[in-house]
Amino acid sequence: MALIVQKFGGTSVGSVERIQEIAKKIKRFRSEGHDIVVVVSAMSGETNRLLGLANEMQQQPKPEELDVILSTGEQVTIALLSMALENLGCAARSYTGWQIAIRTDSHHNKARIQEIDTDAMRKDLAEGRVVVAAGFQGIDDHGRITTLGRGGSDTTAVALAAALTADECQIYTDVDGVYTTDPRVVEGARRLEKITFEEMLEMASLGSKVLQIRSVEFAGKYNVTLRVLHSFQDGPGTLITLEEPNQMEQPVVSGIAFNRDEAKLTIKGVPDIPGVASRILGPVSRANIEVDMIVQNVSADQTTDFTFTVHRNDYQRALEIVGQTCKDLDAREFDGDNKIAKVSIVGVGMRSHAGVATKMFEALAAEGINIQIISTSEIKVSVVIQEKYLELAVRTLHSTFELDQGQSVKAE
Amino acid sequence: MALIVQKFGGTSVGSVERIQEIAKKIKRFRSEGHDIVVVVSAMSGETNRLLGLANEMQQQPKPEELDVILSTGEQVTIALLSMALENLGCAARSYTGWQIAIRTDSHHNKARIQEIDTDAMRKDLAEGRVVVAAGFQGIDDHGRITTLGRGGSDTTAVALAAALTADECQIYTDVDGVYTTDPRVVEGARRLEKITFEEMLEMASLGSKVLQIRSVEFAGKYNVTLRVLHSFQDGPGTLITLEEPNQMEQPVVSGIAFNRDEAKLTIKGVPDIPGVASRILGPVSRANIEVDMIVQNVSADQTTDFTFTVHRNDYQRALEIVGQTCKDLDAREFDGDNKIAKVSIVGVGMRSHAGVATKMFEALAAEGINIQIISTSEIKVSVVIQEKYLELAVRTLHSTFELDQGQSVKAE
Numbered sequence: 096m097a098l099i100v101q102k103f104g105g106t107s108v109g110s111v112e113r114i115q116e117i118a119k120k121i122k123r124f125r126s127e128g129h130d131i132v133v134v135v136s137a138m139s140g141e142t143n144r145l146l147g148l149a150n151e152m153q154q155q156p157k158p159e160e161l162d163v164i165l166s167t168g169e170q171v172t173i174a175l176l177s178m179a180l181e182n183l184g185c186a187a188r189s190y191t192g193w194q195i196a197i198r199t200d201s202h203h204n205k206a207r208i209q210e211i212d213t214d215a216m217r218k219d220l221a222e223g224r225v226v227v228a229a230g231f232q233g234i235d236d237h238g239r240i241t242t243l244g245r246g247g248s249d250t251t252a253v254a255l256a257a258a259l260t261a262d263e264c265q266i267y268t269d270v271d272g273v274y275t276t277d278p279r280v281v282e283g284a285r286r287l288e289k290i291t292f293e294e295m296l297e298m299a300s301l302g303s304k305v306l307q308i309r310s311v312e313f314a315g316k317y318n319v320t321l322r323v324l325h326s327f328q329d330g331p332g333t334l335i336t337l338e339e340p341n342q343m344e345q346p347v348v349s350g351i352a353f354n355r356d357e358a359k360l361t362i363k364g365v366p367d368i369p370g371v372a373s374r375i376l377g378p379v380s381r382a383n384i385e386v387d388m389i390v391q392n393v394s395a396d397q398t399t400d401f402t403f404t405v406h407r408n409d410y411q412r413a414l415e416i417v418g419q420t421c422k423d424l425d426a427r428e429f430d431g432d433n434k435i436a437k438v439s440i441v442g443v444g445m446r447s448h449a450g451v452a453t454k455m456f457e458a459l460a461a462e463g464i465n466i467q468i469i470s471t472s473e474i475k476v477s478v479v480i481q482e483k484y485l486e487l488a489v490r491t492l493h494s495t496f497e498l499d500q501g502q503s504v505k506a507e
Numbered sequence: 508m509a510l511i512v513q514k515f516g517g518t519s520v521g522s523v524e525r526i527q528e529i530a531k532k533i534k535r536f537r538s539e540g541h542d543i544v545v546v547v548s549a550m551s552g553e554t555n556r557l558l559g560l561a562n563e564m565q566q567q568p569k570p571e572e573l574d575v576i577l578s579t580g581e582q583v584t585i586a587l588l589s590m591a592l593e594n595l596g597c598a599a600r601s602y603t604g605w606q607i608a609i610r611t612d613s614h615h616n617k618a619r620i621q622e623i624d625t626d627a628m629r630k631d632l633a634e635g636r637v638v639v640a641a642g643f644q645g646i647d648d649h650g651r652i653t654t655l656g657r658g659g660s661d662t663t664a665v666a667l668a669a670a671l672t673a674d675e676c677q678i679y680t681d682v683d684g685v686y687t688t689d690p691r692v693v694e695g696a697r698r699l700e701k702i703t704f705e706e707m708l709e710m711a712s713l714g715s716k717v718l719q720i721r722s723v724e725f726a727g728k729y730n731v732t733l734r735v736l737h738s739f740q741d742g743p744g745t746l747i748t749l750e751e752p753n754q755m756e757q758p759v760v761s762g763i764a765f766n767r768d769e770a771k772l773t774i775k776g777v778p779d780i781p782g783v784a785s786r787i788l789g790p791v792s793r794a795n796i797e798v799d800m801i802v803q804n805v806s807a808d809q810t811t812d813f814t815f816t817v818h819r820n821d822y823q824r825a826l827e828i829v830g831q832t833c834k835d836l837d838a839r840e841f842d843g844d845n846k847i848a849k850v851s852i853v854g855v856g857m858r859s860h861a862g863v864a865t866k867m868f869e870a871l872a873a874e875g876i877n878i879q880i881i882s883t884s885e886i887k888v889s890v891v892i893q894e895k896y897l898e899l900a901v902r903t904l905h906s907t908f909e910l911d912q913g914q915s916v917k918a919e
Contacts, residue, residue: 111560111563111564114564115564145583148523148583148587149586149587149590151523152523152526152527152587152590152591152594153590153591153593153594156590157589157590157593159600159601160586160587160589160590160593160601161586163582163583163585163586163589163601163603164582164583164586164587166582167579167582167583170575170576170578170579170582171557171560171575171576171579173575174561174572174573174575174576175560175561175564175572175576177569177572177575178561178564178565178568178569178572179564179565181565181569181572182564182565188571189571189572189575191575191652193605194650194651215650238606238627239606240603
């Protein structure tokens, strides 16, 4: 018998019928003797409907009042799911964020959880009830409703699991787990049995949209065992845990992430003096443009080339800013390219294996794919290439690092 | 400068545009220096939408969870109205029932208000903010959301006015006041400047749907001055207050109420023994049929005729029950009629004026209208007549008791 926190997102609770399906699944866990806390999002489309109303009223809705409106979405779902559970003879009680209470700071629309009272929930669990909690919302010190920002329900689930020291936090989604790469690009993409928090963070930030980054960080910080599962298909999903030390079987590379939403900008012949990076990136961030990769090469003639990538939507604005900076810094020239893509290999095994990056570069070279930028972290190597080579690169690397399904059988 | 509680119902806040109109009206009151607490209902249609979702999930939605769902309706409105006020430069803050807090008993779906904390609202008012409160909802001792039943927003408004000792509680509706009778029936129907709580109660229970009976009772009990006004038209509306003693000008009859939703049932030749009334009405109320008028005449031969009225929708069921009771009691015969209507004259002036009932009966007789049942209270006389005479009866009585608009001018 375990204490399990389960989170179901908007599409999983998108209709009365789906909520009934979810209730059946929860009941099965109850019959196995587990204590269950369920965290739910608003029914799919509801948050956008409410946001639409608010935007119709105010171009920039007052954050405090927007939270009052948005929080009603989950409030409807918790009551409906509790009813569905009771229909199945499964005792349940709904909790809004303030009822629990999930205490947050006062940053409306993007509040951070500070403290969670678990007394009431523990009492319900002890008395055999399923606790049905509203995700995404909390209450601040002034008694006002707060929300945690998009994807906040994942964060709520992980936070409740941490506060209740749950055995597992299960995130139900529309995929049956985390894959070695996008199955739409590589046919042989394989569901991972396990992945570490760090790898998941690198995969998530590189374009896998299974889990909110913030909830994975949170889970890592409080050592909450996460599992990603499919809402309507049975299966073990993917377990996301701490890295197990001395694990012999640790694969070198766990997955291939990629992202085609990037554009790169380069300033060439920049005087190589202190403070040049901030003088280039300062105007960019002041324009609220997020910068992803940053690469700087020092050359011999006391000038340097400076390259960074931004989201493709911000490309034109970034190009104008860089043009001005180029003049201001008396740099030689600038250019940009929005037909690029980023491909990354991710794996904690890299820490203990040399030559992983080299193997990656060789594999790409063998396919005639030119590497424009390289950026590395402890458990990841990212390269920027021409966009047209993206699929080829991903397939090549997936196979090079032996991630293909049934590869060991095929490789005679 | 006064403290005014204003209540706007569902159609008054039925769209973003209407909420903006309401906000302008509130701002005008603020500019005149008044402190304003606004109570709002869910946007029209929203409560039914939410109820529909709940009913789709559970035939008899669990009352506790139904309240969780229903209360979101007002929660959306308070935020939208607060935004609209802020748009006009009018500082405002929204309050759900639990945020105020409006403490109720635990009778979910029909909770009764027990206590209201006014500290937070008073602080907002002192700091120049409009308080925007969700009607219809509260919180019980277990921290669960409760609702007050249909029309509960009127009750919330009156309760807040009582708790804050407001100068006036204004109920905005789709009519510009309380009329001497339905203007659709009598062209000369006149808006009343004033009416007493007791008269309003008799008018409301007899078919005028301007105010919820419960809120009028509540207002009378706590001596809250009520005013009924039109949401989108300017005008003084109708003031509902305590009866002023020794008021010479008190009209004898204030209004003519009527109701065509009734049906009557009669058992004739019932043995006139103790307990006969309960033996006739007991089976009816056990079938959850509400009885309105009850009349019993004693005749000489030790039997009696017993007549009562029910809602027309319950007529067939009531007739079957009465048929059985007739046999059980060994009564002579039974019959019924669902083509009847009830007409009542209402007025506190009756207390001090004799002959009012006689004047009513004579006026009806002069038009050849036969009276089937008579029932009286201290400030009301009701008669049941054939339905086809309803409009004629109402017009006749309206004119007989000099309620017609400009009647004094006409009567030369």
